Amino acid sequence: MSDVETLWADFKNRIATADDYVNSLRGRRMNVFFMGERVPEPVDNPVIRPSVNAMAETYRIASERPDLAIVHSGISDSQINRFLHVPTAPGDLVNKHEMQRELGRRTGTCFQRCVGLDAIGTCHSVTFDIDAKNGTDYHQRFLAFLKRAQAANVVIGGAMTDPKGDRSKAPHQQTDLDLFLHVVRRDDKGIYVSGAKMHQTGAVNSHWLIFMPTMRLSEADRDWAVVGAVRVDAPGLTYIVGRQTNDTRIVDGGPVDAGNAQFAGQESLIVFENVFVPYAHVFMDGEWDYASSLVERFTTYHRSSYVCKTGLGDVLIGAAASAAEYNGVEAASHIKDKLVEMTHLNETIYSSCMAGAHQSKPVASGAYINDEMLSNVAKHNVTRFPYEIARLAQDLAGGLMVTMPSEKDLQNNEVGPLIRKFLQGRDGVEVTDRMRILRLIENMTIGSNAVGYLTESMHGAGSPQAQRIQIARGMKIEDKKARARKLAGVKPSEK
Amino acid sequence: MSDVETLWADFKNRIATADDYVNSLRGRRMNVFFMGERVPEPVDNPVIRPSVNAMAETYRIASERPDLAIVHSGISDSQINRFLHVPTAPGDLVNKHEMQRELGRRTGTCFQRCVGLDAIGTCHSVTFDIDAKNGTDYHQRFLAFLKRAQAANVVIGGAMTDPKGDRSKAPHQQTDLDLFLHVVRRDDKGIYVSGAKMHQTGAVNSHWLIFMPTMRLSEADRDWAVVGAVRVDAPGLTYIVGRQTNDTRIVDGGPVDAGNAQFAGQESLIVFENVFVPYAHVFMDGEWDYASSLVERFTTYHRSSYVCKTGLGDVLIGAAASAAEYNGVEAASHIKDKLVEMTHLNETIYSSCMAGAHQSKPVASGAYINDEMLSNVAKHNVTRFPYEIARLAQDLAGGLMVTMPSEKDLQNNEVGPLIRKFLQGRDGVEVTDRMRILRLIENMTIGSNAVGYLTESMHGAGSPQAQRIQIARGMKIEDKKARARKLAGVKPSEK
Amino acid sequence: MSDVETLWADFKNRIATADDYVNSLRGRRMNVFFMGERVPEPVDNPVIRPSVNAMAETYRIASERPDLAIVHSGISDSQINRFLHVPTAPGDLVNKHEMQRELGRRTGTCFQRCVGLDAIGTCHSVTFDIDAKNGTDYHQRFLAFLKRAQAANVVIGGAMTDPKGDRSKAPHQQTDLDLFLHVVRRDDKGIYVSGAKMHQTGAVNSHWLIFMPTMRLSEADRDWAVVGAVRVDAPGLTYIVGRQTNDTRIVDGGPVDAGNAQFAGQESLIVFENVFVPYAHVFMDGEWDYASSLVERFTTYHRSSYVCKTGLGDVLIGAAASAAEYNGVEAASHIKDKLVEMTHLNETIYSSCMAGAHQSKPVASGAYINDEMLSNVAKHNVTRFPYEIARLAQDLAGGLMVTMPSEKDLQNNEVGPLIRKFLQGRDGVEVTDRMRILRLIENMTIGSNAVGYLTESMHGAGSPQAQRIQIARGMKIEDKKARARKLAGVKPSEK
């Protein structure tokens, strides 16, 4: 059995269902830490489990909504989960976005599988371009890797963001060279990489990781121009799961206090220490001049993937409407007007994302990529509108959202009855249901999933200024000036 | 020669070019009034002429950009101008919107031909539906009419908005029954209609008008449920052209003061007094229960047609960038940032419109109609973002935009040289060019074309509240509530 | 010793310092519950303690900034803490607001003593007005109470918001009459009240509570028209402390993870069961026609008290600037621009509050009350701008804010060194300091103090719609219409 076959040996049985997926995570020897302690079996850790559940929905949707989540791949000539598909027509991106919105609706949080999906699309075309110029065989390697992944139906995580250290310096100029992931050694079997990747969504819940450079590189950064795939349990990898708002509430509270007891996101810091990657899994090694197009293509895909937040928006709008109903004020004109405003903003995000998918264009490898301008515009709206939707949701929720007793108080013999007596809203509404809905709004606006709905909307796939730079590049200002001057009667020769 | 043939006799020669079009407007005996006086030959009136020029661009673009503006019509089995085309695929609506944006860029104003275009699409499907239910032959009549129109390449205006009078009363309840257009008499040849239509874009520059009801009707309003086509010079029609900001500047100033000397919009009040319509040109007569779907389809088409404003936005962004360049401040970070913001808002509008076109769906007649939710969302953004783009353009323009001397002062021997001396900006920039660009920004933000860029963006195709009502209808709030409750753990049986 | 003297016996020793205050909270037998358990000594509960610390700052500031926090009271003719002062000149309200902003800056959270302060001002004038009409002696009772309170320097909490039950029904119409606090019995010594008050800020940290009706009442609600003062440890009172975002982080994490380890807010549900109030401490009993002016005056005072949020804004702006500095990007123009925007919004809130203080007017009792329109405008801005400031702070913080490991990971031998290696930002910045600042931004935007900075800004002193109703009442629309009509040339008689 070759090295590569050994690496894939664990994945002989296709992961077919959500349960298969959850089981597939057990028994792996990974270095995972959370709150200062090693987590021997992450899938059974109560704080981590909701993020596993969210990822599992990407399998469940394939069973329940194959129209959205199952697609034929020309690469493996089979029906596969869309999260492993390279888009080859606008309709692929359109369906991808509909699937993402639906998953947002089902989980109310980040389901974590889009980074890997967008990494796949990106690697497909960048490896093709490198080979076309240099005669290398990265594209074939990548296709072979992807075929195996499609067959096994594994979760591939994408790892891009380096720690960056002093931002005024290039990778090779950093005092500590590991501040950007790089090749530290090569032998006849493969390469060894060291460094770290930050903000890694769902990494602990993945099976494989594709690591990629995080920014434009120069020739002196050649060793940092590296793309490859590793198993998440490869020796040398350490995961430190981030502390997030209300992460422990599921432990010290319960399902009501949690707001969304079932689903949550997950982010880790991944440290790479001399991690071995066999050549078969190396998709770029030294081609520094392709780093920028890799990053641009990835962000173009990934910025549109934030359409998922409209699914979260659907949940939050529904929660706000439920809160108003439970409070007995749903018929007030200002309540209805705020729900309309929330919907308008949510659908504006959706439309920006969808327009860019419909207007996607192919690159040389045949992969389709979202329209770059529209993808940036879409993500830029994502850095704004969810915050306003959240503000309006808090308005509709009322102050009780942040002053409510714990569900444990409800269970207490002395104060439980008092709470039931005084938190009674409209007739026929269970006090616990009212609390559940308010906790869900808390969860999404200043709680556990506010991380995914707000902060991640701000910074994921690039912070607002990154989009503004791209918009500035694509805005065709000289053409716009020429149009204005013509109408104003300025003679062209005068410039 | 039948009555109908007589009516079409003037249009034997296809209007092929922009010049043909302008010539086709001469020599008609229409009752046109402006500022208290009869206008014998509107095309030669200096205030009206820029609006004729804008309409003429809808012909010119067919020559210059046939990819956008020429399309094959299955109805007449020929290549026609897209402004006479019934969309039969999403791509038709996508191309329509690209054409509208391009015309916005070319004119910097309202080119007036979209109301008629959207009336055509609407009549196609509504006549089909009525016939399917009632066994009438409206659809064939309409197709026959449209074939002639396509062959002649005429401008069809759409006339929808009635004066409405007391808004708390239905048409048949009004003290003056003419406050909504209605059938006052029928004979064996046709019907006679009276009433008025307000805010009629480009009416004087059209060849034919399709009139339609403006709102949902009840059975008692049967005589008001009427759709038909009339020549603009039909006996009984009177046009009163509206007074708009800076309309006379082209007369008392000159091309520099005008800002956009060549192009402008046009709106009229049209009065109908016993206007005869032969049955061949009657497309609805009494089917009150189809008024609401007619209005909804029309507004769904037409709200997306406001994508044209992104073309105006392109011009205004270009003008603001030019002003900054002429002022020598284009490199300042806050200037660049404002241009990015303007672009971001402009492209957000574009994306909303385009998403709804791509996601259009067919109705029974085979015509495709934009996605209703997205069309409303798009138009709602149009009621907001152009105002912010205009505000930013004024910021970049600087105060000189409103304190500049007239171009006539430039021509004066005493003060002309003083102006040239003191209005000199950056080296190499002509004072007149600087003035031209500032006048263009004035024109689009508080001048003649502010009507089209701002106020019309607010009210055209329905005021903001109209969109909010539609968004409320389409927001699927019960599904959203159900999603939220499921995630919150509220049991479905509890509602 | 009279009943009243007995009630005040514990407060013989003036609470002079912050330490005195903390000690004064010990050894009281109160029914306090949190997360399902009785809390025997709240001051020593680690989750509650930060809220005690914040309240204690209202004592510390009196020592450190007597210019702001010490004032001469004509009522007791002595120097007192401003939190017990009835304002008798605009300068009193101006200084109050400066003190509130400074305390916001010192604590970064809600210091909880303003409700009682604003209750004092309100009761001063309302008791005066009732007596003037009815010949009662409420005002003297109130002054006597206040003199004792000033001498003892106690914390008075204000208790206003009733549970309200079915919002379409008046208090006397509720199925459960306790849904609004009311008199259930009277004897020769005093009254007995039952009901509950929600969202009670700092109640557990207070010494006395003044309870007041929450809305306009009618004659049938006479028993609900009751104002009085009770010791927080009076028999029949139960406190259920609310669960808030990240409340337990100080327990399961540590000072770094907490973000603001020292200070937090506190909200409780207080249940009243047959609580006795001697007549000396009853300040309204049945005068239902004064409920609305009581509520209006209280909200007018209290909406302006939200100037404290500008102090929190100062902290958040400073934190965002620090984060940018630690990230090494503070010189970027977009960073500076965002800090300016945050400051602009923060100072706009401040100016609205201060204008209303300067333009305060006296009522019959001699107490000064903020300008009502400006107070509503100020609070309405508080329901908007902190959300945008928080959004911008998240922008400047970067994504690390929500993906960072716990401080416990830092202490772990295996991963601690990895975190120090990879989270290193600009040279010379301690990794822990970077984490501390990011945790503070998390704390204020989606963490523990987001409750105070955001949700409380939305709903405290009345939700947005409550301000809009008041603005509508005070907007003098008829005068505005008359002005417009005069300029437009509409003759007045035509109206």
Added chain:
Amino acid sequence: MSDVETLWADFKNRIATADDYVNSLRGRRMNVFFMGERVPEPVDNPVIRPSVNAMAETYRIASERPDLAIVHSGISDSQINRFLHVPTAPGDLVNKHEMQRELGRRTGTCFQRCVGLDAIGTCHSVTFDIDAKNGTDYHQRFLAFLKRAQAANVVIGGAMTDPKGDRSKAPHQQTDLDLFLHVVRRDDKGIYVSGAKMHQTGAVNSHWLIFMPTMRLSEADRDWAVVGAVRVDAPGLTYIVGRQTNDTRIVDGGPVDAGNAQFAGQESLIVFENVFVPYAHVFMDGEWDYASSLVERFTTYHRSSYVCKTGLGDVLIGAAASAAEYNGVEAASHIKDKLVEMTHLNETIYSSCMAGAHQSKPVASGAYINDEMLSNVAKHNVTRFPYEIARLAQDLAGGLMVTMPSEKDLQNNEVGPLIRKFLQGRDGVEVTDRMRILRLIENMTIGSNAVGYLTESMHGAGSPQAQRIQIARGMKIEDKKARARKLAGVKPSEK
């Protein structure tokens, strides 16, 4: 008679009333141009006259509202018009702002007298400071000048903005040295100045002008550091009145079409060619190091003077409410909500301005100056909120605002009756009144007074970026950082 006495000879008779004022403008030999022609008697020019009327209201208000507009001046120990008063207490600035708002309400436009007023306040303190350092006698000269002006009750205009030419160069570096006003010659009687001042509000309607430098100067710019007072009809002065939106509508239309037939603003370019200024009227000559404090003090005063726009806001809100009433939709909840929003924004501006007046501080001369931060914040809000108020006003107006016939059509026998028939709104509302109100909204949002309400709000007293620079300077970011770090637990030494 001395030179100076000669210069004041025309002003022996105090201008007591609005009529006196209008008469005082006749018979002056000024070089005034408009639209390429010399204007022999500006006061009788129909386009200029409305601006004269607006200025005249500054006299009328002194008769009608002496509480606001008459004040005792210590300088001349007499009761004077507040527009000639140096503020010596916060109440002076508070009353000034109330007067400005009231004049905004009365005129709906710019009444033009604030620049001079703010120039007076500025010169008072700057001349004092220069003398204190240099032993010059500018302050006495200025007091003598001001006494005469107060006695005569003249209009003093302020002239600050130079053309600036190439903005990257200092005054002395410009190719054409006249691009900043400067001293070209001195003799024993006085100085001679050349150059130009742009955007001069109400210059033609003034009696005297105080010219001042426009920005920070260096020693090489010594000849540009000049302040002085000249009669508006001094030899060597030329005025070119700017072309503004709809300026000629009063001529080619009539009072209805004009919207606001009585009042308008005015801006001119003033050219100075060897204009003589006797030393008695020179208040700075070479003290380049005081140019920056002069500019800062002037802008601090003047940015707050934009409180006048809240008076215009009152008119526009009233007009929008009237339009809704005439349309019969005033009871709709969304209409009321928009009026509340407009009011909220308008009062927010007001509060920013008033807070800065109340918190004004004295400088060495005894003059009080608005709080600098709040004045900048106030003006910055003025660059935003009027645009949103105007947008909402257009929303309430409806589309008829821009499609209405001219009033001349109303007078036409053929179409007049048709207009009256079809523009009838709610019962009992005159069609003409409806048109008047809509024309007023047009006037203020895209018409003649949009210049004053919008563009001038953007650029007057400094464009938005100028305020942001000042806010950045005053934001005390180091203190804010220190506050944040303390709460976060960062040790100060680590900074």
